[in-house]
Every structure is written in C-alpha cells, then in structure tokens.
Amino acid sequence: MFLDLQNITVRYPQTSSPAVNAVSLQLAAGEIGVLIGPSGSGKTTLLRSIAGLEQPQVGNILLDQTLLDGPNVRIAAEQRRIGMVFQDFALFPHLTIEDNIGFGLRDLARPQKKLRVAEMLELVGLIGSHDKYPHQLSGGQQQRVALARALAPQPRLLLLDEPFSSLDIELRERLAYDVRQILKQANITALMVTHDQLEAFAIGDVVGVMHAGQLEQWAAPYALYHRPTSRFVADFIGHGVFVPGRLVKTANGLMVSTALGELHDVNDTLPDYSTQYFDVLLRSDDIVHDDESRFKATVVRKTFRGADFLYTLRLEDGPEVLALVPSHHDHAIGEAIGIRLDVSHVVTFPATS
Ligand SMILES: Nc1ncnc2c1ncn2[C@@H]1O[C@H](COP(=O)(O)OP(=O)(O)OP(=O)(O)O)[C@@H](O)[C@H]1O
Numbered sequence: 437m438f439l440d441l442q443n444i445t446v447r448y449p450q451t452s453s454p455a456v457n458a459v460s461l462q463l464a465a466g467e468i469g470v471l472i473g474p475s476g477s478g479k480t481t482l483l484r485s486i487a488g489l490e491q492p493q494v495g496n497i498l499l500d501q502t503l504l505d506g507p508n509v510r511i512a513a514e515q516r517r518i519g520m521v522f523q524d525f526a527l528f529p530h531l532t533i534e535d536n537i538g539f540g541l542r543d544l545a546r547p548q549k550k551l552r553v554a555e556m557l558e559l560v561g562l563i564g565s566h567d568k569y570p571h572q573l574s575g576g577q578q579q580r581v582a583l584a585r586a587l588a589p590q591p592r593l594l595l596l597d598e599p600f601s602s603l604d605i606e607l608r609e610r611l612a613y614d615v616r617q618i619l620k621q622a623n624i625t626a627l628m629v630t631h632d633q634l635e636a637f638a639i640g641d642v643v644g645v646m647h648a649g650q651l652e653q654w655a656a657p658y659a660l661y662h663r664p665t666s667r668f669v670a671d672f673i674g675h676g677v678f679v680p681g682r683l684v685k686t687a688n689g690l691m692v693s694t695a696l697g698e699l700h701d702v703n704d705t706l707p708d709y710s711t712q713y714f715d716v717l718l719r720s721d722d723i724v725h726d727d728e729s730r731f732k733a734t735v736v737r738k739t740f741r742g743a744d745f746l747y748t749l750r751l752e753d754g755p756e757v758l759a760l761v762p763s764h765h766d767h768a769i770g771e772a773i774g775i776r777l778d779v780s781h782v783v784t785f786p787a788t789s
Contacts, residue, residue, distance in 0.1 A: 437462035437498075438625050439469075439486070439593060444495035446478075446485050455481040456492070457649035463642065465500075468619055469627045469654075470636040473646030473672070479629040482646070483595050486627065487520055488513030499592055519591030521582050523598040527570040533557070533581055534566035540589040556584035560618055576607045583615065587622055594619070596628040600635065612638045633673060637661075645669045662781040670717045670783060675746065678715035679755045681784060692716060692784065695751050696723070696731050696775065702782045717783040720746060720758040725765055729774035733757065735767050749775065 439462065446456040456478040463469045471479045484490045486497060488504065488511065496506040499518075504511045527536045537553045544552060557563050560580035562573075570578055579599060586594060599615070600608040612635045619626050619639075630636050636643045637657040644654040645668070653660060653669045664670035670678075681692040681699070692699045694716055733749035736756060740763065747759045747767070759775060767773050 438465040438467075438500055439463040439627065440496075440498040441482075441486070442496040442498070444482065444485060444492045444497065446481050446490050446492045448481075454493075454649050456485065458494070459646075459649075459651045460495075461644060461651060461654050463625055463627065465625055466620075466623050467625055467641045468616065468639055469642045469644065470640030471627065471629045471644045471646055472631065472633060472636045473644075473652075475631075477646040478649040479646050480597055483597055483627065483629055486593070487518050487595055488516050517589075517592045519586035519589065519594045521579075521586045521594070521596045521599045523601045527578055527581055527585070529570055531569075532566065533562070533568050533570070533573070536570065536581055537584045537588050539585060552588055553584075556588050559587070559622060560584045561614070575603045576611050579603065579611060580614075580618075583618060587624065591624070594624050594626040596626060598629055598631065601631070608632070608635065609638075615639060645672055647672075662783075664717070664783060667715075667785050670785070675720040675758045675760075676717050677755070677757050678785070679718055679751075679757065680787065681714040681716040683712050683714065692782065694718075694777075695753050695755060696757070696777050699777065699779055699782045702784065713787040714784040715787050717785070718757050718777070718779070720760040722777060722779045723749075723757055723759040723775050724778040725759060725761040725773060726776045727774045729776040731775055732772045733775050735769050735771050735773065738767070738769065747773075749773070 441459060441461050444456055444459045445454050447454040459482060473479055481490055485492050491510060492505055497504045503509045504516055534553050537556050538549050541549045541552060557566060560583055562577060562580055600611055603611065616639045628639060640657060642654060643657050643660050645652045647668050652666050653664065660669065661673055664673060670676055679694050681694045684691050684693050690702055692702050692714060733751050735747055736750050737748040739746040744760050744763050747761055748756055749759055750756050
C-alpha cells in the first residue's frame with residue numbers, strides 16, 4: 437500500500453484521552469481517501485501527524501514503503517514531500533496566480549518553472565489567469581489555484597483539510613466533482629477531511645468515519661452506506677432510525693419481524709444468532725409510500741427538498757421512521773399515509789434494551 441498507517445495514537449499533552457486512538461488505514465497509489473466524523477473526533481490531528489506536524493506516540497506511518505514515523509524514526513515535515521491544502525487556503529494577495537503556483541518551485545530553473553505552472557493552470561482549468569491577482573478570481577477559482585499550488589512541486593501525497601468550508605454550498609458541490617477529476621488526472625494519492633457526507637461520497641474512493649479518536653469504519657462509500665459495521669456509523673451516515681426487530685425461524689430460514697412487516701434475506705447480516713431481539717436500521721430510502729399498504733403512519737414532520745419530501749412518520753405502535761417520498765405526494769401533518777418496507781440490505785445490531 438502506498439500510504440500505510442499502522443496503529444497510530446496521538447495524545448496532546450495534558451489531555452486525558454488520545455486525540456487519535458490506534459488508527460490503521462491504507463491507501464493504494466492514486467486512491468482518494470476521505471475522513472468524516474463529528475467535530476473533535478481527531479480528523480485534523482490524524483492529517484497533521486501524516487504531514488509531520490504532530491508526532492504519534494505509538495504506531496508507524498509509511499509512505500511508498502518508507503517509514504516516516506516509527507520507533508526511533510521521525511522524518512521532518514519538510515522532507516516528507518507531502519502537499520497540503522487547508523481550509524483557509526490563503527493565497528499570497530500581492531503575488532500573481534503564476535507566482536502563487538510557482539511559490540514552491542524555487543529549485544526549478546525559470547523555463548521549467550513556467551512550464552510547470554502552465555501545466556498546473558491547465559490541470560485546474562484556469563489557462564489565461566496567470567497574470568491575475570487572487571482578488572480578481574472567484575472563491576472556487578482561488579481554491580483551484582490553492583490546489584494547483586499544492587500539486588506543482590509534485591508531492592507524493594496530498595492532504596486536504598476541509599478545503600471547501602469557506603465556499604457556499606452550491607459551489608462546494610460543483611467543486612467537489614471537479615476536484616475529484618483533477619486529482620484523478622494528476623494521478624495523486626490524497627487524503628481529505630470534510631464534515632459533509634455528500635462531499636465525502638462524491639470525492640472518495642474510500643471513506644473513513646472517525647469517532648472519539650477511533651476509525652470506526654474505512655470502506656468504499658457504497659459499503660459504508662449499505663453495510664455499516666457499527667451502530668455509530670449507521671447512525672452518522674444517512675437519515676436512519678432504529679426500529680425493534682425480532683428474530684423468527686421459519687421453514688424457509690430466518691427472518692426479522694418489525695412493526696412494518698417482515699424482512700427476509702437477513703442471514704448474513706445477523707451478528708449473533710443467540711439473541712432474539714435486534715435493532716433494525718431503516719433509512720429514509722428503505723421506506724416507500726404506498727396507499728395500498730396495510731401499514732399506516734402519521735405525518736409528524738415534513739421537509740421539502742425539491743424533488744422529494746423527507747417525512748417523519750409515527751407508526752401506530754410508537755416508533756418514528758423517516759421516508760423520502762417524491763414531492764408530488766404532498767401530505768399534511770397529522771394525516772395517516774400508507775407505507776411499506778423496501779429494504780435491499782438489511783442492517784441489524786443487537787438490541788440495546
Ligand atoms: N493543540 C491541541 N492541544 C490539545 N488538544 C488538542 C489540540 N488540537 C486538538 N486537540 C483536541 O484533540 C481532539 C481532536 O481534535 P481534532 O481537531 O483532530 O478533531 P477534528 O475531528 O478535526 O475536529 P473538527 O471537525 O472540529 O475540525 C479534540 O478533543 C481537540 O480538542
């Protein structure tokens with residue numbers, strides 16, 4: 437693996453629990469990894485330790501099979517050849533775009549430097565902007581320059597910490613897609629931190645969820661969404677609620693019975709057959725509005741999201757669930773509507789109570 441973190445623990449002085457606790461993860465060359473998780477879960481600390489700005493007390497960091505941090509080994513940050521783009525991506529306001537991008541290329545002769553800057557401008561789609569100043573560019577364009585500046589010295593790894601957080605939401609979505617294309621074209625290995633799940637899914641080949649210093653799951657976006665391995669990940673990713681389920685053995689195998697009907701094909705998802713009671717994860721896209729259904733639920737809340745409504749619905753016997761329903765089905769709060777399950781991947785955890 438190109439980036440290999442082995443059991444990294446980082447503890448700040450005078451703190452009771454480690455900011456990063458026994459984290460291991462791998463990225464293949466050219467892969468993009470994204471870390472998400474609540475505030476304070478250790479994402480930035482992990483990134484900073486890879487960059488050499490924090491020193492892990494335990495564990496090894498390997499890049500391209502070279503040990504950067506380990507027992508009695510510590511390669512200085514400036515010798516790691518790791519590029520960084522941080523949230524405040526400050527460009528030098530008094531330097532042109534060309535000089536901003538060429539800033540880290542002091543060792544190159546002038547013609548090579550010009551060539552490299554031109555390549556970078558082409559890569560980020562800003563040909564012709566070389567003699568402009570940062571204030572003459574939009575926020576999104578400035579962020580592309582920051583990316584070009586970080587990529588120009590040909591780092592072995594690129595680290596991005598909330599690179600879009602100062603941009604407005606619409607711009608962020610467009611830029612997320614563009615940044616993935618740019619990183620893939622540059623064939624660079626990258627690790628990014630974001631708060632935004634959709635951004636993580638749009639950019640990452642692999643996404644990791646951090647919680648209280650630990651990496652709860654490190655998986656492809658699809659697996660993270662459909663096969664969360666912990667309750668925390670199931671809860672953190674997507675709109676989900678847990679409803680009680682009971683294991684039932686039938687002649688045709690196992691099934692889980694819930695207030696919204698039965699779920700089959702559960703055999704490979706049940707972690708512990710000795711338990712009879714489970715909590716079943718139901719996401720808003722697992723529940724379909726169906727007037728014909730025998731299961732009725734009352735609309736408690738509704739959020740208009742353009743193409744659909746996100747309804748919060750209360751079932752007759754208590755639990756609330758979420759349902760994403762096309763927005764031409766406009767139901768009033770208090771109204772009872774028919775719903776049924778349409779679950780392609782059943783996710784269960786042992787019941788907490
Ligand atoms: N320099 C520091 N000294 C002491 N504790 C720190 C320091 N930097 C961070 N911490 C603590 O380490 C933990 C992890 O912080 P970190 O910034 O890595 O989290 P994060 O997931 O990046 O958070 P956010 O999403 O808010 O940026 C937090 O409890 C934080 O208070």
